[in-house]
Amino acid sequence: MSTPSSPSSSVTSSANIPARLDRLPWSRWHWRVVIALGVAWVLDGLEVTLVGSLGSVLERSDTLALDAAQVGWSGSLYIAGTVLGALLFGRLTDRLGRKRLFMLTLALYMAATLATAFAQDFLWLAVCRLVTGLGIGGEYAAINSAIDELVPARVRGRVNLIINASFWIGAALGAGLSLLLLDPQVLGPALGWRACFLLGAVLAVAILLVRRHVPESPRWLLMHGRHAEAEAVVRHIEAEVAAQHGALPAAPDSGHAQPGGGMMAWREIAQVLLHRYRQRSLMVALMMVAQAFVYNAIFFTYSLVLTRFFNVPDHRVALYIFPFALGNVLGPLLLGQLFDTIGRRRMIAATYLLAGAGxxxxxxxxxxxxxxxxxxxxxxxxxxxxxxxxxxSAYLTASEVFPLRMRAMAISIFYAIGTGVGGFVAPVLLGWLIASGDPHAVAAGYALGAGLALLAGGCAWRWAVDAERRTLEDVAEWKN
Incomplete structure (x- = not known):
């Protein structure tokens, strides 16, 4: 049993900072970080749902008079923006820091969403959707890096899954907004769709104010040789946690050297991904492609399926989003702890295989x-x-199985691969299949997504890393 000690008497060597962070009890400080950063997924869910719920509304002559293919393209351009944003801002996140980038990307999202509310034609809408995607894509790299580096290892799996599930809180919010504001008794379709995007920008402003109090990642500071700053951040965190829980246990010796060295060069990143961790790379890429295709194929075109094949009125589409969102929230909430107990490999494989079969x-x-x-x-x-x-679990895996010196870039690369291949193609493909009016063609598109999920599940069963309850430095070593 470890001997209790005050924060000031804990091991203060900067080399032991990861162990000091991992041994902290869950506290109000952790909740504040999770809420401030995890809202990124709420925003993404809001954006995706708005486009999905408003797709058929934007086809009306009193709105933008889009056709089904243009609705699909608006979704795909948003996805293209997230891919470009992930690659651009992912590199900057490793270079400039987690905090700078999660503030910058949120501000970009806010401005683009505000501009979307004033779109007058397809071109304007398309550009706004692309730029909005740039901000959200950058959020994924900065936020996943920061959360994994601040959350204790013993709960990293469940926390990460639950945070990602908050996407569907945004989805429910988007559905609720569209259901209310599109109602002819409120604003109606002609003005309601614009108000939905305006409210999304207002939410982003509130989040910016909360994020100011989230510190820079001590692990990132160590990576750049800023040991004194990392020590100061950790001391402040320990003091706040100790104020809630009392004296903290002494941190065990991590056994890992913590050199500086800054970011990896592109050549080093390629060596890690294509040689040292080649199997991990292939597995993560397949997981990302499968989940991106399945989600974007179904969700971006859901309103079109409901209105064209089942004659659901435009302003009632959002009602059918709620059970969809409920299942998505409850899954990670109820299954998340199993990724830390039963283990990563078994649970990742099981969820992908069951999803593909369903x-x-x-x-x-x-x-x-x-x-x-x-x-x-x-x-x-x-x-x-x-x-x-x-x-x-795909985002969790991408963020924890590669070295810290390239963590944000690894998230960005695999997000870009998965979303670029699965996310960009899926809305256009399904939009085209729906436009054909043939339900058999749409079913074939769904079957393609099922096949990808089953393939990813098989690869995870063979190659997934048993990362549960292990410190990030132990899952992926620092040196090449």
């Missing part, structure tokens, strides 16, 4: 004409109960 069954039922709008929503709720945990 999606295949839904595609078969849709193709057979057995579903209506209500039963389709229930099917998606069940499928995405496990698919949401699977998708969240």
């Amino acid at each position: 999606l295949a069954a839904t595609a078969w039922a849709f193709n057979a004409g057995w579903l209506d709008a209500r039963t389709l929503a229930l099917c998606w709720s069940a499928v995405f109960f496990v698919a949401s945990a699977a998708a969240s």
Whole structure:
């Protein structure tokens, strides 16, 4: 049993900072960090849902008069922006710091969302969606890096999954906003869709104010040789946690050297991804592609399926988002702790395989004409109960199985691969299949997503890393 001590008497060597962070009890300080940073997923969920819920509204002559293909393109351009933003801001996150970038990317998102509310035609909307995606893509790299580096190892899995599930809180918020504001008794379609985006920008302003109090990652400071600053940040955190929980246990010796060295060069990054951790790279890429295709294929075009195949009125589409969002929130919330107890490999493989099987069954039922709008929503709720945990585990894996010196860049690269291949293609492909009016073609698109999920599950069973309850420095070594 460790001997209790005050923060000032804890091991103060900067080399032991990771162990000092990992041994902290969960506290109000951790909650504040998780809420301030995790809201990034709420914003992404809000954006995706608004486009999904408003897709059919934007086809109306009294709005932007888009066609189904343009609705699909607006979704794909948003995804393209997230890919470019992840690559650009991911590199800057490793260079300039986690905090600078999660403030900058949120400000960019806020400005672009505000501009979207004033779009007059497809070109304006398309540019705004692209820039909004730039901000959200940068958020993924900066936020995932910061959260993993500040959260204790013993709960890193469940916390990461639950935070990613907050995407669906944003989804429910977006659905609620569209349901309320599109109602003819409130604003109606012509003005309601603009008000939805305006409120998204207002939410971003509130988050900016909260994030000012989140510190820079001590691990990042160590990486850049700023040991005194890292020590000061950790002392402040320890003091705040101790004020809530009393004397803290002494931190064990981590056994890991903590050199500086700054960011890795591109040549070093390529060596890590393509040689040293080649199997990890292939597995993470497949996980990212599968989850991006499944989510973007279904969600960005959901309103079009409901209105074209099931004759759901435009202003009632959002009602069918709620059961979808509920399944997505409950999955990581209830399954998240199992990723820290049963373990990463078993749970990642199980969730991907179950999601693929469920999606295949839904595609078969849709193709057979057995579903209506209500039963389709229930099917998606069940499928995405496990698919949401699977998708969240992809981001968790990308953020914890590569060295700290390239962590944000690794997240960015795999996010770009998965989202670029799966996310960009899926809305355009499904939009085109829906426009054909053939339910068999749409079912084939769903079946393709099922196949990708099953493939990713098989690879995870073989290659996933048993990273549960292990410090980040132990999961991926510092030196090449």
